[in-house]
Amino acid sequence: MAETxxxxxxxxxxxxxxxxxxxxxxxxxxxxxxxxxxxxxxxDVVNERLVLATKEPIAFDHDCREGICGMCGMVVNxxxxxxxxxxxxxxxxxxxxxxGEEIWVEPWRASSFPVIKDLVVDRGAFDRIIQAGGFITARxxxxxxxxxxxxxxxxxxxxxxxxxxxxxxxxxxxxxxASASLFVGAxxxxxxxxxxxxxxxxxRTLSMxxxxxxxxxxGCSNHYECEAACPKSISVAFISRMNRDYVKAAxxxxxxxxxxxx
Amino acid sequence: xxxxxxxxxxxxxxxxxxxxxxxxxxNPSNKRKFTVIMVGTGLAGxxxxxxxxxxxxxxxxFCYQDSPRRAHSIAAQGGINAAKNYQGDGDSVxxxxxxxxxxxxxRSRESNVYRLAQVSVNIIDQSVALGVPFAREYGGLxxxxxxxxxQVSRTFYARGQTGQQLLLGAYSSLSRTIASGxxxxxxxxxxxxxxxxxxxxxxxxxxxxxxxxIESHLADAVVLATGGYGNVFYLSTNAKGCxxxxxxxxxxxxxxxxxxxxxQIHPTCIPQAGDYQSKLTLMSxxxxxxxxxxxxxxxxxxxKDPSSIPEKDRYYYLxxxxxxxxxxxxxxxxxxQAKIVCDEGLGVGPEVMDVRRGVxxxxxxxxxxxxxxxxxxxxxxxxxxxxxxxxxxxYKYPMRIYPAxxxxxxxxxxxxxxxxxxxxxxxxxxxxxxxxxANRLGASALMQGLADGYFVLPYVVGNYLAxxxxxxxxxxxxxxxxxxxxxxxxxxxxxDIGQKGKETVDSFHKKLGHYIWDFCxxxxxxxxxKKALAxxxxxxxxxxxxxxxxxxxxxxxxxxERAGRVADFLELGELMCRDALExxxxxxxxxxxxxxxxxxxxxxxxxxxxxxxxxxxxKDITSREANHELVKEPLTYEYxxxxxxxxx
Numbered sequence: 001m002a003e004t005x006x007x008x009x010x011x012x013x014x015x016x017x018x019x020x021x022x023x024x025x026x027x028x029x030x031x032x033x034x035x036x037x038x039x040x041x042x043x044d045v046v047n048e049r050l051v052l053a054t055k056e057p058i059a060f061d062h063d064c065r066e067g068i069c070g071m072c073g074m075v076v077n078x079x080x081x082x083x084x085x086x087x088x089x090x091x092x093x094x095x096x097x098x099x100g101e102e103i104w105v106e107p108w109r110a111s112s113f114p115v116i117k118d119l120v121v122d123r124g125a126f127d128r129i130i131q132a133g134g135f136i137t138a139r140x141x142x143x144x145x146x147x148x149x150x151x152x153x154x155x156x157x158x159x160x161x162x163x164x165x166x167x168x169x170x171x172x173x174x175x176x177x178a179s180a181s182l183f184v185g186a187x188x189x190x191x192x193x194x195x196x197x198x199x200x201x202x203x204r205t206l207s208m209x210x211x212x213x214x215x216x217x218x219g220c221s222n223h224y225e226c227e228a229a230c231p232k233s234i235s236v237a238f239i240s241r242m243n244r245d246y247v248k249a250a251x252x253x254x255x256x257x258x259x260x261x262x
Numbered sequence: 263x264x265x266x267x268x269x270x271x272x273x274x275x276x277x278x279x280x281x282x283x284x285x286x287x288x289n290p291s292n293k294r295k296f297t298v299i300m301v302g303t304g305l306a307g308x309x310x311x312x313x314x315x316x317x318x319x320x321x322x323x324f325c326y327q328d329s330p331r332r333a334h335s336i337a338a339q340g341g342i343n344a345a346k347n348y349q350g351d352g353d354s355v356x357x358x359x360x361x362x363x364x365x366x367x368x369r370s371r372e373s374n375v376y377r378l379a380q381v382s383v384n385i386i387d388q389s390v391a392l393g394v395p396f397a398r399e400y401g402g403l404x405x406x407x408x409x410x411x412x413q414v415s416r417t418f419y420a421r422g423q424t425g426q427q428l429l430l431g432a433y434s435s436l437s438r439t440i441a442s443g444x445x446x447x448x449x450x451x452x453x454x455x456x457x458x459x460x461x462x463x464x465x466x467x468x469x470x471x472x473x474x475x476i477e478s479h480l481a482d483a484v485v486l487a488t489g490g491y492g493n494v495f496y497l498s499t500n501a502k503g504c505x506x507x508x509x510x511x512x513x514x515x516x517x518x519x520x521x522x523x524x525x526q527i528h529p530t531c532i533p534q535a536g537d538y539q540s541k542l543t544l545m546s547x548x549x550x551x552x553x554x555x556x557x558x559x560x561x562x563x564x565x566k567d568p569s570s571i572p573e574k575d576r577y578y579y580l581x582x583x584x585x586x587x588x589x590x591x592x593x594x595x596x597x598x599q600a601k602i603v604c605d606e607g608l609g610v611g612p613e614v615m616d617v618r619r620g621v622x623x624x625x626x627x628x629x630x631x632x633x634x635x636x637x638x639x640x641x642x643x644x645x646x647x648x649x650x651x652x653x654x655x656x657y658k659y660p661m662r663i664y665p666a667x668x669x670x671x672x673x674x675x676x677x678x679x680x681x682x683x684x685x686x687x688x689x690x691x692x693x694x695x696x697x698x699x700a701n702r703l704g705a706s707a708l709m710q711g712l713a714d715g716y717f718v719l720p721y722v723v724g725n726y727l728a729x730x731x732x733x734x735x736x737x738x739x740x741x742x743x744x745x746x747x748x749x750x751x752x753x754x755x756x757x758d759i760g761q762k763g764k765e766t767v768d769s770f771h772k773k774l775g776h777y778i779w780d781f782c783x784x785x786x787x788x789x790x791x792k793k794a795l796a797x798x799x800x801x802x803x804x805x806x807x808x809x810x811x812x813x814x815x816x817x818x819x820x821x822x823e824r825a826g827r828v829a830d831f832l833e834l835g836e837l838m839c840r841d842a843l844e845x846x847x848x849x850x851x852x853x854x855x856x857x858x859x860x861x862x863x864x865x866x867x868x869x870x871x872x873x874x875x876x877x878x879x880x881k882d883i884t885s886r887e888a889n890h891e892l893v894k895e896p897l898t899y900e901y902x903x904x905x906x907x908x909x910x
Contacts, residue, residue, distance in 0.1 A: 015817075016817070034535070034536045034538060035653075036535040036536060036612075036652070036653070037535075037536065037538050037539075038540070038651075040540065041538050041539065041540050044538065044540055044768075045538050048766055048768060050812075051766050051810060051811075051812050051821060052766065052810070054810075054812060055812070056812050056813055057812065057820070057821060059818055059820055061328060062502060063327060063332055063334070063501040063502055063503050064332075064334060064336065064337050064501040064502075065501065065502055065540060065541045065543075066337055066499075066541070066543050066544075067647075068336050068337050068423065068426055069327075069332040069334070069336050069337065069501060070331070070332060071327060071328060071332050084650075087650060091647075091650055091651070093650065093651065093653065095653050116472055116818060117817070117818045120818065122328070123328060123329065124328075124329075124449070126329065127329050127330075127331075127437065127440075127447075127449075130331075130433070130434065130437045131437040131438070131440050131441040132441065134434060134437060135392070135434035135435060135437055135438040136391065136392050136393045136434070137438060138388065138391035138392050138435070139313070139316045140309070140312070140313035140316065140388055140435075140716040140717065140720065141313075141384070141388070141716075141717070142391070143384070143387040143388045143390065143391035144387065144391070145387055146346070146386045146387045146389075146390040146391075146396075146404055147348060147403050147404055150398075150401060150402025150403055151398055151402050152398070152400075152402050153398045153399065153400050153402065156395050156396070156397070156398040156402075159393075159395040160395040160420060160421060160427075163393075163395050163420075163427060163430065164421075164423065164426075166426075167329065167331055167332075190393065190395065191393050194393050194395065196390065196391055196392075196393050197393055
């Protein structure tokens, strides 16, 4: 087990959404890094050294540091969340890198995710897509008993596979079209598979897909880079599912009307 | 000052129903005239904000993250308790109430706990209606498991991501109400002070984390659902951003802080690997069902390959000391025993600051008994997570675990209506002190967050608004401007010191963490607490002289954010020690070494059957004088008989 390594570190620095950015070389701050440190702890160490040298530390988003909140995310050597599969940046550890290795770090790159500063981007578009319909309308207190409607185990499991999405945005960063189809498909799959989600299923599909387009995300052209980059390994099958529902809804959906007379 | 719980009397099973009937209602057409501020968007915050918006109130919600979906409720793994009795194994509202009061070691309020148990059943209904994909049986009905030593299976779960799924459910409702205009959401916006005008909470001052702008937001009522303060330890299982600033600033404005020393340590976390470590990762407690905990009997074996240590030289200390419960003793006991063996020099794993802090959790016997595939099915994802972090496979080597701070039972004092000692300021979820006493049971945190959010806040806030009515206030009010000015000056002071300072914010935070962990952690004693109390003011003074912060107050400045939070932690840490010293007994997670019998807590019900609520006395924090005054709320137990826990 190598205990410490030195790295050649290049980080994208950018003051704000309207400013130009550039890679800066921080190799001299990236020496003696423990291989047991996580990637974000590595950046913590670099930042601590930058502060002591009265230089501005690198801004990056992070919170839970256990791979579930979805707040962290950066492109490491061209790959969203770095080289390890099914792993968020906070769970990536330095033992994945070799002594002397070159590391390039940059933010998610997509026009729908404007850079706020350095590696921090604005993912508000994801929130707005959920607001457009990524929910089941159920007011607190209105719910029937939880066991009233049985959900077959395989269906519940598949819904859970989709619901595991952490909303980090790696799928968008990985996609050559900067499409958020996997994000939208996962939410539509989660809610559309469950019996509780049926009442709003078609309307939800139309409105979330419309919002996706409005936010400027690209369309899916089946590269499947998203699935490869997804820290929760969400399957592209949910994109197909979304497309099927979308076609059906676009061709047939109209707001349900109460019939009069008979 | 006298603390009134305002808990209803009468038969306990009727109290909440009767109280709901007694509370005043706001006329539906008047609800839209009222604005409620909700700080925090975890289970309590997102649940409460959406439920109140659905009723017709206008809600302004705030979170420091980039999206409300990221609140730390998301990280809870194990599950959520509810007294559904779907398994027909003898569970009931009364049993959940009983277990919670007893588990809290008789330091919580009976009426609150009963209500929690009562509404637990509604939470499951509500969450399923929102599409939370709980685990199911083959027949399609909900599955349950037994959790944290409970004798009934009342825990609902969604793989190891129960908190995530419940939060995403609450977040979906919040999103729906944002879209409908009922909630105005402020992301990346941190509450940095409370505005109190004429004795009533009327708003908050926030700092926009992107622009640095400090501004006021006004309302008819304020709710804090800002979570716990476990990050006072620096290393904890909390998210990095979790902080005490909202509740601490409210405390300084007059809200009493209750039982700050009641903090829970979780026994099965991945040990610290080095001094760069930024957080500790929790591994589900369920691992103790099949893993055996041990350390080498001889110090010289601690650095050896564990497989080379023969059976007779292994010290299965939990099995030896607690033959009846063995590796399944409650969290506090498992944690303390791990600390004891490591302090004796028997710990394993890397040395961090001269001590090896780790014990083995060994699955070799379970794998031999059940086969690798059975164990993989049960714990595969946890083993994978462990390997990702440590680089070691638990199939080949025993896991190494160590306790870490996980949850804080203490928090702002609230009455039965979840209202603090400041009129119109409510506190929900982990941020309040009310339901878990001196120790929280596993799978009860999610329950309390959603109970407060979905099912208590909408009633009690409505009752308050109906009683006080509508009164105008605007930004030009002198009381509002004063708080904004004070906050602006406070941040300016940090920036000014920061330019000349030499020591980083994290360095101070780590030092504070060492004090709290060493002297106010798993085991406490008077001498240690006095030492901490004597030295912590010096650390705080050093902070205000020598902290180094780069950049300015404008724009995104993560160093400045952290500095503001650490400044508040430094004050809170001192109060925790003070509370721990004052509580001269052992109760639940508060283990005073002076009060034990064979390693078990010995309570002193005669003198300490009370909530210790601390009042800020308003003196300048930089003075070395005591800043707090103790107010007690006596606790009485009408239903659950006070008894001593025993797990031998």
